[in-house]
Amino acid sequence: GAVVSQHPSRVICKSGTSVKIECRSLDFQATTMFWYRQFPKQSLMLMATSNEGSKATYEQGVEKDKFLINHASLTLSTLTVTSAHPEDSSFYICSAIDSYNEQFFGPGTRLTVL
Amino acid sequence: EDQVTQSPEALRLQEGESSSLNCSYTVSGLRGLFWYRQDPGKGPEFLFTLYSAGEEKEKERLKATLTKKESFLHITAPKPEDSATYLCAVQGTKAAGNKLTFGGGTRVLVKP
Numbered sequence: 001g002a003v004v005s006q007h008p009s010r011v012i013c014k015s016g017t018s019v020k021i022e023c024r025s026l027d028f029q030a031t032t033m034f035w036y037r038q039f040p041k042q043s044l045m046l047m048a049t050s051n052e053g054s055k056a057t058y059e060q061g062v063e064k065d066k067f068l069i070n071h072a073s074l075t076l077s078t079l080t081v082t083s084a085h086p087e088d089s090s091f092y093i094c095s096a097i098d099s100y101n102e103q104f105f106g107p108g109t110r111l112t113v114l
Numbered sequence: 115e116d117q118v119t120q121s122p123e124a125l126r127l128q129e130g131e132s133s134s135l136n137c138s139y140t141v142s143g144l145r146g147l148f149w150y151r152q153d154p155g156k157g158p159e160f161l162f163t164l165y166s167a168g169e170e171k172e173k174e175r176l177k178a179t180l181t182k183k184e185s186f187l188h189i190t191a192p193k194p195e196d197s198a199t200y201l202c203a204v205q206g207t208k209a210a211g212n213k214l215t216f217g218g219g220t221r222v223l224v225k226p
Contacts, residue, residue: 006157032212043201043218044158049211057211093157097212101146101205105157 002028002098006106013084014114021079021109023094029074030096034103035067038091050077084113116141116206120217127192127224135187135200135220143207147185148214149178150201158201161187192224 003026013019023033031052036044048069049057056069066088068080077096081088089112095105119138127133139147146165150158162171164180171178175196177188187200199221203214 004157034213041221043216046213049213051211091155095157101212102160102163103148103212103214104160105150108155108157110155 002026002096002102002104004094004096004104004106006094006109008109009107010110010112012112012114015085016083018080018082019084019111021081021092021094021111023077023079023096023106025075025096025098025104028096028098030098031074033071033077033094033096035069035077035079036093036095038093038108044093047079081111084111086113089113116204116209116215118202118204118215118217120200120202120220122220123218124221125223127189127222129193129224129226130191132188132190132192135189135202135222137185137187137202137217138183139185139202139204139217140183141204141206141215145205145207145209147180148203148205149176149185149187150203152199152201152219154199161200189222192222194224194226197222197224 005024007022033050035047047062050071052071058064071077093108095103117140121136149161152158162178167182175190199219201219203216
């Protein structure tokens, strides 16, 4: 299957700082990528849809100014958590759709805000 | 609005004890139903895509089936390494941007 990578896998930051998470499709081009967050023992919650060359589409209740998404190329999308606070601590996962409309997920990024 | 409900929430099995996981869904036109496996602290791993009622797919000890209202993931003679959370998701024909709607998952623990 297709491979999606995320970097970093784990990050710890101080409250008020910004954190950038990268999502790359390694062996295919993805015009659409998704960003999810997942709390312990819960399912995935879609935050936004990232479209190459255009603005991201955010789900209801997700602050677009806090979670900045940039889909700079067909293989890279970034999520920046701005002015992070402890309540932003979570597991962030990206995914990408291949040409067969199958969605593959990255390994996730564990964000801890102190 | 697309909805997915998975049951049971958790399942404890003895090694070799076969069982089935249920995924019930409502969707305005099904584009695809997806099964994923997720290990703790990792992203979901793609297992299967099913597109139409009656379709079945197999991979090692796993077999997924689909009807118009639900999908089953059958685990035959499970081993401890099959322990994971299994996620079901649907993509409806009206889903904007190919979004998936996920169920809550079934946590499976296989004891040796």
